[in-house]
Amino acid sequence: MRSVLITGASSGIGEATAQRLADQGWRVFGTSRRAREPENGVHFVVMDVCDDESVEKGMAEVQAEAGQLDALVCKAGMGIYGAVEDVTLEDARAQFEINFFGVLRVLRSALPAMRERQRGRVILVGSLAGRAPIPFQAHYSASKAAIDALSGALRNELVSFGVDVSLVEPGDVNTPFNDAMAWDTSPRESAYREQLNRTEAAIRESLPKAPPASDVAECVARALAARSPRVRYTVGDSAWLVPFARRVLPDGISLGLIRRHFGL
Numbered sequence: 001m002r003s004v005l006i007t008g009a010s011s012g013i014g015e016a017t018a019q020r021l022a023d024q025g026w027r028v029f030g031t032s033r034r035a036r037e038p039e040n041g042v043h044f045v046v047m048d049v050c051d052d053e054s055v056e057k058g059m060a061e062v063q064a065e066a067g068q069l070d071a072l073v074c075k076a077g078m079g080i081y082g083a084v085e086d087v088t089l090e091d092a093r094a095q096f097e098i099n100f101f102g103v104l105r106v107l108r109s110a111l112p113a114m115r116e117r118q119r120g121r122v123i124l125v126g127s128l129a130g131r132a133p134i135p136f137q138a139h140y141s142a143s144k145a146a147i148d149a150l151s152g153a154l155r156n157e158l159v160s161f162g163v164d165v166s167l168v169e170p171g172d173v174n175t176p177f178n179d180a181m182a183w184d185t186s187p188r189e190s191a192y193r194e195q196l197n198r199t200e201a202a203i204r205e206s207l208p209k210a211p212p213a214s215d216v217a218e219c220v221a222r223a224l225a226a227r228s229p230r231v232r233y234t235v236g237d238s239a240w241l242v243p244f245a246r247r248v249l250p251d252g253i254s255l256g257l258i259r260r261h262f263g264l
Contacts, residue, residue, distance in 0.1 A: 001025065001026070001027045002025075002026050002027065002070040002071065003026065003027040003028075003029065003062075003066035003067075003068065003069055003070050003071070004021055004026050004027070004028055004029070004069070004070060004071040004072070004073060004224070005029045005030075005031070005045075005059075005062050005069055005071075005072050005073070005106075005110065006018045006021070006028065006029070006030045006031065006073040006075060007030075007031045007047065007049055007073070007074050007075055007076035007102070007103075007106055008031065008049075008075040008076030008077060009028075009030025009031055009032065009042065009044070009075070010030070010031075010032040010033075010034075010036065010044070011175070011176055012075075012173075012175035012176055012177060012213050013075055013125060013170065013173060013175060013213045013216045013217065014030065014073075014075040014076065015030075015213070016212070016213035016214050016216065016217040017073060017075065017213075017216065017217040017220050017221075018030040018042045019040055019041075019042065019217070020214065020217035020218060020220070020221050021217075021220075021221060021224070022040060022041030022042050023041070024221060026071075027043075027066060028041060028042045028043065029042075029043050029044075029045050029062045029065070029066065030042045030043070030044050030045070031044070031045050031046075031047035031049070031058060031076065032044050032045070032046065032047070033046070033047070033048050034046065043065070045058045045061050045062055046058060047059075047106075049076045049098060049102030049103070049105055049106055050097050050098055050101070050102055050105075052105060055105045055106055055109050056109055059106075059109040059110060063113065068113065068117065069110060069113060069114065069120070070119070070120060070121065071120065071121040071122070071123070071224055072106065072107075072110045072114075072120070072121070072122050072123070073123045073125065073220055074102075074103045074106055074107070074122075074123070074124050074125060075125040076098060076102055076103075076106075077098055077099045077102070077125075077143075078095070078098055078099065078180055078181075078182070079095070079137060079140040079177065079180075079181045079182070080092075080094070080095050080137070080139055080140060080181070080182040080185050081136055081137055081181055081182060081183045081184075081185060081186075081196075081200065082136060082182075082184075082185030082186035082190075082196070083136055083186050083190060083191075083192040083196065084138045084139075085191075085192070086185065086186035086187060086190050086192070087138075087139060087185045087186065088185070091139075091182070091185050092139050095139040095140060095143055096139070096142075096143050096146070099140070099143035099144065099146075099147070100143050100146045100147065100150075103124060103147060103150070104150075107122070107154070110122075111158070111163070114161075114163045115158065115161045115163060117162075118161050118162035118163070119162050119163070120162070120163040120164070121163070121164050121166075121223075121224050121229065122154070122158075122163060122164065122165045122166070123165075123166055123167075123168055123220055123223055123224065124147050124150065124151045124154075124165070124166070124167050124168070125147075125168050125170070125216070125220075126144045126147040126148050126151065126167050126168065126169045127140075127141075127144040127147075127169060127170060127171075128169050128170065128171045128234065128236070128239060128242045129141040129144050130144035130145035130146075130147065130148045130169070131145070131148070131169070131242055131243065131246050132242045132245070132246070132254070132258060133145075133258070134199075134203075134258075134262075135195070135199050135258065135259070135262055135264060136186075136192070136195070136196055136199050136200075147167070148167060148169075148232075151165055151166070151167040151231075151232070152167075152231065155231065164229045166223045166229045166230060166231060166232065166233060167231065167232040167233070168216065168219055168220055168223065168232070168233045168235060169232060169233065169234045169235065169239070170215075170216045170234075170235040170236055170239070171210070171234070171235065171236030171237075171238065171239040171242070172206055172207055172209075172210035172211075172236060173207075173210050173211060173212070173213055173215070173216055173235070173236070174207055174208055174209070174210040174211065174212050174213070175207075175213050177207070178203070178204060178207055183200065195264055198262065198263045198264065199262045199263070199264065202261070202262045202263060203262075210236070210237075211235070211236055211237055215235055215236070216235045219233050219235045245257065
């Protein structure tokens with residue numbers, strides 16, 4: 001039975017992906033910061049991706065149970081909302097600590113065994129925000145742009161070891177992501193308050209209309225099953241628009257379209 005570890009499996013895209021792969025017969029290990037009982041074929045492992053010791057302990061548990069890890073899906077992440085001028089460096093570091101360095105911790109722990117066996121699949125879940133940065137979510141967008149670059153470099157580093165790396169880039173997805181968003185990193189008296197409120201309203205209005213997390217889960221499943229997995233996969237009803245626009249439109253026009261989308 002093939003085994004997979006999915007970080008951030010307690011909700012949203014991670015939870016949907018864990019369930020989809022369990023339904024397909026994978027032996028699924030999902031990470032959660034708190035202990036959880038097995039659920040619908042998913043065995044939960046306590047792991048805080050921001051803590052070195054927690055990652056090493058969780059990975060040791062998975063490898064002891066599974067014997068070997070055939071695939072890794074890095075999904076754990078969070079978002080902060082606020083103007084670049086307002087957001088403290090502490091909050092900005094916290095954003096990167098989970099979205100970027102959290103991925104690095106898990107990769108550094110999981111890759112040696114895959115490399116030595118010369119077999120494995122790695123899926124990094126990024127975001128189209130990495131290519132079309134969202135106003136007042138600059139730090140989230142930057143963290144996902146970093147995952148984009150990490151994915152491409154890692155794919156080239158591992159190609160001779162038989163380990164495939166792919167990036168999955170969702171657009172808007174209807175998940176509890178907004179509920180966990182740190183919305184108040186800009187003060188109430190911010191000079192950007194009017195624009196902040198307008199953009200927040202647009203975000204809150206669009207996500208409930210977005211495709212479900214199961215669409216991303218299905219994309220991850222396809223990538224893991226592919227004989228020759230692609231470098232990147234985009235997910236969402238209009239997800240093709242972002243890479244198309246980045247290829248054919250000048251940056252100024254692309255940014256103007258983003259402003260118009262958010263009413264800025």
